[in-house]
Amino acid sequence: MEITRRDLLKNSAVTVGGLALGSALSICSTSSAQSSGDPAQMNSLLANLPPYTPGSETLGANEMRISFMGTTCIPMISQAAVSVLVELGNGDCFVFDMGTGSIVKYWAMGINLDKIYRIFLTHLHADHMGDLPFVYGFGPSFGRYWPLYIWGPSDSNFKYTNPMGNVRGPFADGTKAYCGHLTEMMRWHNESQAFLFTSFADYVIPPYDPNPALKRIDAYDLVPIELPWKNTGKDARGNPNNDNIAYNQKGVKITHFPAVHCRAASLSYKLEWTTPSGKVLSMIYSGDTLPNHYMIDNARSGVDVLIHEIVMSASNWIGKMGNDPATHPRAVQQAQNVQDSSHTTHKAYGYILNQLSKQGKAPRLAVGTHFQATDDTIKLALEDIRKWYPNGDVTIAADTMVLNVTPGGVTKRRAVVSNHAWPIINTRIPYSKPQPPKYWQIDPNTRRPNGNPVAQLDADQYRQVIDKSLYNAI
Numbered sequence: 001m002e003i004t005r006r007d008l009l010k011n012s013a014v015t016v017g018g019l020a021l022g023s024a025l026s027i028c029s030t031s032s033a034q035s036s037g038d039p040a041q042m043n044s045l046l047a048n049l050p051p052y053t054p055g056s057e058t059l060g061a062n063e064m065r066i067s068f069m070g071t072t073c074i075p076m077i078s079q080a081a082v083s084v085l086v087e088l089g090n091g092d093c094f095v096f097d098m099g100t101g102s103i104v105k106y107w108a109m110g111i112n113l114d115k116i117y118r119i120f121l122t123h124l125h126a127d128h129m130g131d132l133p134f135v136y137g138f139g140p141s142f143g144r145y146w147p148l149y150i151w152g153p154s155d156s157n158f159k160y161t162n163p164m165g166n167v168r169g170p171f172a173d174g175t176k177a178y179c180g181h182l183t184e185m186m187r188w189h190n191e192s193q194a195f196l197f198t199s200f201a202d203y204v205i206p207p208y209d210p211n212p213a214l215k216r217i218d219a220y221d222l223v224p225i226e227l228p229w230k231n232t233g234k235d236a237r238g239n240p241n242n243d244n245i246a247y248n249q250k251g252v253k254i255t256h257f258p259a260v261h262c263r264a265a266s267l268s269y270k271l272e273w274t275t276p277s278g279k280v281l282s283m284i285y286s287g288d289t290l291p292n293h294y295m296i297d298n299a300r301s302g303v304d305v306l307i308h309e310i311v312m313s314a315s316n317w318i319g320k321m322g323n324d325p326a327t328h329p330r331a332v333q334q335a336q337n338v339q340d341s342s343h344t345t346h347k348a349y350g351y352i353l354n355q356l357s358k359q360g361k362a363p364r365l366a367v368g369t370h371f372q373a374t375d376d377t378i379k380l381a382l383e384d385i386r387k388w389y390p391n392g393d394v395t396i397a398a399d400t401m402v403l404n405v406t407p408g409g410v411t412k413r414r415a416v417v418s419n420h421a422w423p424i425i426n427t428r429i430p431y432s433k434p435q436p437p438k439y440w441q442i443d444p445n446t447r448r449p450n451g452n453p454v455a456q457l458d459a460d461q462y463r464q465v466i467d468k469s470l471y472n473a474i
């Protein structure tokens with residue numbers, strides 16, 4: 001089903017009299033738009049969930065919490081680009097993707113950068129890693145006193161020969177190259193903040209560091225852990241060979257399997273946690289992908305939560321972006337091409353759920369994400385999914401949606417957050433042997449090395465700084 005042309009003209013960024021109305025609409029406050037009853041400006045599905053106050057609950061020993069910190073590919077005030085936080089009752093936390101704008105949601109939800117240090121990237125599109133420069137660069141200033149670990153796909157090794165015989169690639173385009181470039185890109189930033197304590201001699205290098213000999217203990221160390229993106233955990237004959245384990249510690253196993261998306265080298269992830277009670281809680285996060293059989297194979301174990309991307313029809317997509325699809329067929333075709341290379345339609349997700357259901361292995365909760373979730377789009381998505389999957393529990397993700405998963409069930413709530421939330425910082429440094437900051441001086445009181453906050457300023461310019469005694473005189 002399509003959104004009607006009349007609805008599009010009513011609801012989206014159409015141009016009237018040469019003026020774009022879309023931005024004016026989007027600036028409307030959520031509450032007034034919500035109360036206006038415009039289905040393109042509200043998300044009743046989220047609004048009607050029971051409230052949850054972040055920080056008000058301790059996770060049970062056998063409980064998993066999944067928080068949606070970004071749920072679209074198009075960042076907007078209501079939804080950041082994709083990121084999912086998984087917290088476990090054993091204290092572990094894992095981040096899947098770190099899309100543009102998601103850090104705002106982490107902070108609003110009371111999650112500081114000291115919990116964003118094990119990041120699993122599905123692929124290297126900007127809507128899945130756009131906030132990494134911020135998280136990497138400011139982590140050491142906001143409580144992450146140790147390196148940042150990034151799991152992600154290895155080089156695509158893709159080589160293309162065009163009809164003229166010209167060759168493109170292969171490129172160093174994997175996670176290792178990405179992290180190397182990011183480190184270089186952040187040089188000025190990282191040096192500028194390096195009068196802080198960023199390195200502690202008693203930090204214990206974790207077993208998932210792929211090269212402990214490098215002794216990466218500094219908070220500005222960015223440690224890539226490349227995953228061979230073709231691996232499936234099975235050999236050519238289909239026998240298990242465990243070649244797809246990304247992480248395996250303290251009862252938590254995270255495996256990867258191929259996502260089929262846009263260009264070779266994208267991943268989906270599956271997290272399985274054996275709780276103290278012995279029961280296994282599990283989730284799958286698809287990242288971006290065309291609907292595929294790897295997914296059905298991996299979800300066939302019967303996961304608690306299956307988080308899968310979905311996309312609206314190409315014509316609705318173009319309509320939402322301010323153009324009447326009926327008069328912009330080329331734009332619709334472009335959008336269709338993107339979908340055909342990259343994404344899963346509502347119906348295709350329904351089909352996957354149907355296939356699982358037929359085997360008695362439907363997820364306890366199916367979530368659609370990477371999706372612009374408003375009443376009008378949600379209605380169409382659920383109608384299509386239900387054609388194949390009429391009965392199982394399905395929802396559409398939005399930022400601040402929180403799932404609590406226990407052996408007893410999955411509950412859905414919405415976090416109550418402030419538009420004015422500050423990061424909540426734990427000031428207790430978990431180590432006792434600080435190494436001198438990179439820019440340091442001897443503290444006249446303690447006679448020990450301490451940061452020198454002005455060491456990197458230009459001396460001539462620093463002499464132009466107004467003396468505190470002048471403006472503090474009153």
Ligand SMILES: [Zn+2]
Pocket residue numbers: 123125261262288
């Ligand atoms: Zn993508």
